[in-house]
Amino acid sequence: MDDDELEIAMREGLRARASGVDVDVSRREVAGATAAARRRRRATRVLVGLAAASVVAVVMTATLTHDGGERDRVLDPAGPSEPALDTGEWRTEVWGDVAVDVPADWGYGGAPDERGVACFPSASLDAAGERVRDPRKVAGYVGRPIGLTDVCASIEAGAPVTSPYVWLGAGLPVGTVELSDGFVQETVEAGGETVTVATQDPEVREQILSSVTASETCLSELTRSGPIIHDQADDPAARPTTLRVCTYRLGDEPGGTGGWELTSAMDLGTPALTDYLEAVGAGEAPRDQCPAIDYQLTEAAVLEVLDESGGVLRQDAVNAFCPGIAVGAETVWELETTRMTSAMTRPWVMGVVRAVMSGDPDRGFIGPQG
Numbered sequence: 001m002d003d004d005e006l007e008i009a010m011r012e013g014l015r016a017r018a019s020g021v022d023v024d025v026s027r028r029e030v031a032g033a034t035a036a037a038r039r040r041r042r043a044t045r046v047l048v049g050l051a052a053a054s055v056v057a058v059v060m061t062a063t064l065t066h067d068g069g070e071r072d073r074v075l076d077p078a079g080p081s082e083p084a085l086d087t088g089e090w091r092t093e094v095w096g097d098v099a100v101d102v103p104a105d106w107g108y109g110g111a112p113d114e115r116g117v118a119c120f121p122s123a124s125l126d127a128a129g130e131r132v133r134d135p136r137k138v139a140g141y142v143g144r145p146i147g148l149t150d151v152c153a154s155i156e157a158g159a160p161v162t163s164p165y166v167w168l169g170a171g172l173p174v175g176t177v178e179l180s181d182g183f184v185q186e187t188v189e190a191g192g193e194t195v196t197v198a199t200q201d202p203e204v205r206e207q208i209l210s211s212v213t214a215s216e217t218c219l220s221e222l223t224r225s226g227p228i229i230h231d232q233a234d235d236p237a238a239r240p241t242t243l244r245v246c247t248y249r250l251g252d253e254p255g256g257t258g259g260w261e262l263t264s265a266m267d268l269g270t271p272a273l274t275d276y277l278e279a280v281g282a283g284e285a286p287r288d289q290c291p292a293i294d295y296q297l298t299e300a301a302v303l304e305v306l307d308e309s310g311g312v313l314r315q316d317a318v319n320a321f322c323p324g325i326a327v328g329a330e331t332v333w334e335l336e337t338t339r340m341t342s343a344m345t346r347p348w349v350m351g352v353v354r355a356v357m358s359g360d361p362d363r364g365f366i367g368p369q370g
Helices: 003-017 025-038 202-210 270-281 352-356
Strands: 055-058 063-065 090-095 098-103 107-110 117-119 123-125 141-144 152-155 165-168 175-178 184-190 193-199 240-250 260-268 299-307 312-319 324-326 336-339
Touching (some): 090 165, 098 165, 098 193, 123 352, 141 352, 240 352, 260 352
Parallel strands (some): 055 152, 107 141, 141 165
Antiparallel strands (some): 090 098, 090 260, 165 193, 240 260, 312 324, 324 336
16 A cells, blocks of 8 residues: 555545544644643552462562762653664653653563552563563563553562663652662652663663653543543644554542553554554444443553644544444544454554553453463
8 A cells, every 4th residue: 555545545534434523623722722731740550459369578688879969860851952862772661741762672561559569570571562481581671560460579679680670650769779780770750750770781771761751642641531632633634654552541549530541652654554544444333342241441542643743633542351443533432443353453562562451362462461
């Protein structure tokens, strides 16, 4: 499919499946005004649901340093004035309002939550999102306080270090911890979130920390049933070039009032976008995929089709529990969806998506990890 055919497919998909989406100027202004309000600090609260037998106390010797200098710092969320890293060898990871660059060959794992509990606090997946048998063979990993496994540990002052890591949103205080085997762990705060880096090489640690900046890709917070529309393209007929994947988890505020919190963001190029549009364009007519089940969706993804300037042309909402995709969606959770197939997920279920979102392995997701 060439560029012209891609544009035609995009337009036909919009007309056939999203004819009810209002994209007039007044709504665009409202969406733009509410986007800033949604990008406020959120407490990182993740439901882990551990059985007592699954929680293992991890005890280690560590020295917490508070010297009032560079070790205890709060970073400017605007980030550095110039890129600190070679983007050809690094990738950007996003959590909430924060983005940070990490080595491209690092995998994925867990990080401690606000209770000090971490599920698989070492590399469980490699950079491509494939399962790892021996975490020591992974160069490093990026951890998030998300429980996709019941292999969890209560961490008091750190965790046994098998490889370097970056923890996003970990429930740790700002400061520096000297670990065993020459590892030093430093936690900073930016944009209301914590970023923790543990390495043996102080230069690598400083490179990673100096890359921390504000994330301006996906919306970092959404209400449970509110609109997802933001940053719409000036020209709805512009050529689509990029597929952006935004993953969310439902917060656990008391009384069930928590909204959707951003867990990752990833941009994919035109080949992935082309494959996705072809697959979803050939899908079945939308319907309720689980009419007999009463459930609460706790994980979701929003697929954003972007033009070359980054304007949003269309947003599709992904329900991996009752597998379906709502084309031209207005909210995260739509009742009627197009039945999800592996052809629809193959272009984007990879890397970080497999680390933060569970689903049917036949559709490319990582199932429950024991």
